[in-house]
Amino acid sequence: RHPMPKNQAARKLGGVLLGASLLLLILATPSFGKDGRLSPEELPPIQGLPDPFLMESGKRVQSVEDWNQRREEIKDLLLDYEYGHMPPAPGDMRAEETESMDLFGGKATLKRILLSFGENxxxxxxVGIYLPKEQSEPRPVIFLNDMVWYEHLRPLAERILDEGFIFAGFDRHDLDRDDKDRSDGVHPLYPDYDWGTLAVWAWGCMRVVDYLVTLDEVDSSKIALTGHSRAGKVALLAGGMDDRIAMVVPNGSGAGGAGSFKIEEKGVETLELITQPERFQYWFQKDLRDFVGHEDRLPFDQHFLKALVAPRLLLSTDALGDQWANPLGTQQTHRAAQPVFDFLGVPDHNAIHFREGGHDMLKPDWDALLDFAGHHFLRKPLGEDYKEVPFPDVPLELNWKRP
Structure with a gap:
């Protein structure tokens, strides 16, 4: 378990409450859950989606300075209850080029890099990175948190380079093989951390960013991170936690990603289903499962994670036929995050795109990503309206308003 900062247990009481009166009540009769977290039974039920502007002190955000403080509180909430804690950057980064090949008629080079960190x-x-042979100035990066060097991704890589970007990715399984085993990957190096696999992989994304920002070819202010399904959950988590990621594009990410734990229609992957021990409990902080049947007592939903991206760029891409990934929940947490983007003066930075079809990352998803990135990074005209939602007549239950 990652050790809590001094007095954090006391600080955490306020942010999960509905108002100052409840805060005073609990402070008067402290009842702590595991490691300073309150258990579901000790948390108040919340009607509708929780208020991201309600600070731990019981007051509401009134200024950008308040919001910056609230962002850190939200990070703590999400890491404490949902994902588990990540260690700091290990330092001592080295990058060894292991392979280089010319591609696309000599227009580009694919480099394979072995990144290593730590004292030993x-x-x-x-890591894989596609670089143009002729490049007059630093370029934005499209960073897919997956293995990008396989041949089936070459046409996509060529398109990304032709549109003015660099394309990069890595093998997240080097850090965690995506199973319950905690004897592999980075886990033996950090035995006291409670991070689930999603947090391990998100931490890996941040380590790739450590490398990307050192490259002369890269415009370090224009890094877009994306991923599909479980990798989409990872993209949103890393993007929420790392301000160096300028654009975040979770695709088909569902529960634990751009979806919702509180808005769960028939046929979606619920908190109960995804955290089953025989399924994916290991993706999360293990005690998240304690909220099964108590989802209304979660002190957050996924709009909190989306709000962490503000004022940077967020584009959620999803499919109408991917019911398992909770299209309605994705829409509603998108709408619930919008007041934060509005408050920070960037209403157009919270975007959403749905296509027909099922669970995959297809050409229309990439079209949307490259259109949105091309507009914001390369000043190209925007081809679509990324505010259109698929279920506009479904009401959104919010018992709060933006300051």
Whole structure:
């Protein structure tokens, strides 16, 4: 377990409450859950989606300075209850080029890099990056948190380069093989951390960003991170936690990503289903499952994570036929995050795109990503309206308003 900062247990009481009176009540009769967290039974039920502007002190955000403080509180909430804690950057980064090949008729080079970190270089990750041969100035990066060097992705890589970007990715399984085993990957190096697999992979994304920002070819202010399904959950988590990621594009990410734990229609992957021990409980902080049957007592929903991206760029891409990934929940947390983007003066930075079809990352998803990134990073005209939602007549239950 990641050790809590001094007095954090006391600080955490306020942010999960509905108002100052409840705060005073609980402070008068403290009842702590595991490691300073309140258990579901100790938390008040919340009608509708929780208020991201309600601070731990019981007051509401009134200024950008207040919001910056509230952002740190939200990070703590999400790491404490949902994802588990990540260690700091390990430092001592080294990058060794292991392979280089010319592609696309000599227009580009694919480089394979072995990244290593730590005093003894014990943390190792395989990275791939497509770079144009002729480049007059630093370029934005499209960073897919997956293995990008396989041949089936070459046409996509060529398109991304032709549109003015660099394309990069890594093998997240170098850090965690996506199973319950905690004896592999980085886990033996950090035995006291309670992070689930999603947090491990998100931390890996941040380590790739550590590398990308050192490259002369890269415009370090224009890094877009994306991923599909579980990798979409990872993209949103890393993007919420790391301000160096200028644009975040979770695709088909569902529960624990752009979806919702509180808005769960028939046929969606619920909190109960995704955290089953025989399924994916290991993706999360293990005690998240304690909220099964108590979802109304979660002190957050996924709009909190989306709000962490503000004022940077967020584009959620999803499919109408992907019911498992909770299209309605994705729409509603998108709408619930919008007041934060509005408050920070960037209403157009919270975007959403739905296509027909099922669970995949297809050409229309990439079209939307490259259109949105091209507009904001390369000043190209915007081809679509990324505010249109698929269920506009479904009411959104919010018992709060933006300051």
């Amino acid at each position: 270089q014990e943390i190792q990750m395989n």
